[in-house]
Amino acid sequence: MKRHQVTIIDIAQKLNISKSTVSRALTGHPSVRSDTRQAVMELAQQMDYQRNMLAINLSSSQSKTIGIIVPEFVTSFFPIVIMGAQEIAAQVGYSVLISQSNETYETEVANAKVMLANRVDGVLISMTRETKNFEHFDVFKRKGIPLVFFNRVCHDIETPKVVVDDYEGAFKATEHLILLGKERIAHLAGPPSLYISRKRLEGYKDALRKHKRPILDDLIISYDLTLEKVKIYVKYLLDLPTPPDALFAVNDPTAIEAIKVIKEQGLSIPEQIAVVGFSNDYGSALIEPGLTTMAQPTREIGQVAxxxxxxxxxxxxxxxxxxxxxxxxxxxIRGSSQRN
Incomplete structure (x- = not known):
């Protein structure tokens, strides 16, 4: 026996509403009340309704797909952001096309072209550490395709952005170390090309200024976020005639690598040197001692974006x-900056 194919008409009759209302609810149109949309979506799932996406896309000139371009999957940050974004997209029937750029500009440009080829309706973007030319993003704007930047944002393009207060977070992290009595606080900073790196460096410096601590150039190292280099830079800091007694790192992966090097050098954490990171990545609670860090509302970033x-x-x-x-x-606050 041939199975009956559930249609929009079936759903409309069950709920005693118009076909157009059902159609708009299924495609996430903002004119539909939230309670009506929820009732339609729940009934559609119960009746195993399968939308003819090809027909919908052709008639609406929409793909019902949004793209997400992120720079890496090394940390837990970007996967969790994507989970938050998917939750919101799924509520209104959107699919998500995901690509990661492996921290290279060329791959990011290629990923942007893939999004265009797949006719996405909009794109969420966090840039690579190499990105300084934004022409591949301008293409979306010229074609009327919405963009939202998050975390690593482009200020040269007028479009919505979602960030955390990097300045305030860095200020609080540095002030926490100062209030512990630390005098020589080093900073492993990110590349100056990234806005988040500049704001975290600014917050670090202003906390030192507030508490009358000197800003020492030999304690500030900007690097390209290649973790293999952390060992070199931390050893350099520890070999200074007067080494630092604390370290604020631009992100948790940097801080975790620093902790490994410090332990290899036989130094006690936090007594001889305290460490604070930024982002509250998954590994920050697993390393010994646990890493003190500035937690970001990671899933919320994806949801808001x-x-x-x-x-x-x-x-x-x-x-x-x-x-x-x-x-x-x-x-x-965890063990890397808290005495037992």
Missing amino acids: AQLLLDQIHTDSSVWKPITRVLKTELI
Whole structure:
């Protein structure tokens, strides 16, 4: 016996609403009330309704897909951001196309072309550490495809952005070390090309200024986030005539590598040197001693970015607003800066 194919008409009759309302609910149209959309989605799932996506896409000129371009999958940060974005996209029937750029500009450009070829309706982007030319992003703007930058953002393009307060987080991290009585606080900074690196360096310096600590150039090292280099830089710091008694790292992977080197050198943490990272990556609670860090609301970053993107998709491009959402960080104190 041939199985009956559930249609929009079936759902409309069951809920006693119009076919057009069902159609708009299934495609995430903002004009549909949230309770109506939820009722339609739940019934569609119960009835095993399968949308004809090809027909929907051709009729609406939309792919019902958003793209996400991230620089790496080495840390837990970007996968968790993507999970948050997928949650929001799935609520309104959108699929997600994901690509990672392996921290190279050329791959990022290639990934952007893949998004265009797949006719995505919008793109969430976090740039690579190499990206200084933004032409591949401008293409989306010229074609009227919405963009939202998050974490590593481009300030040369007017479009929504989602960031954390990197300055405040770095300030609090450094001040935490100062209040522990640390006098010579080093900073392993990220590449100056990244806005987050510059803001975290600025927060570090201002905390030192507030507490009348000198800003010493030999204690500040900017690097390209290649973790193999952390061993070289930490050894350099420890070999100084007067080595640092604390280290604030631009991110958790850097801080974790630093802890490994410090332990190899036979130094006690935090007594001889305390360490603080940034982001609260998965490994920060697993290393011994546990890493003190500035936690970011990682899943929320993805959720907020996806919602901003969907808002643009469902709004006339002439009224897009290049707003920036700034989320707060939280100091998580663990053994790397806390005496037992």
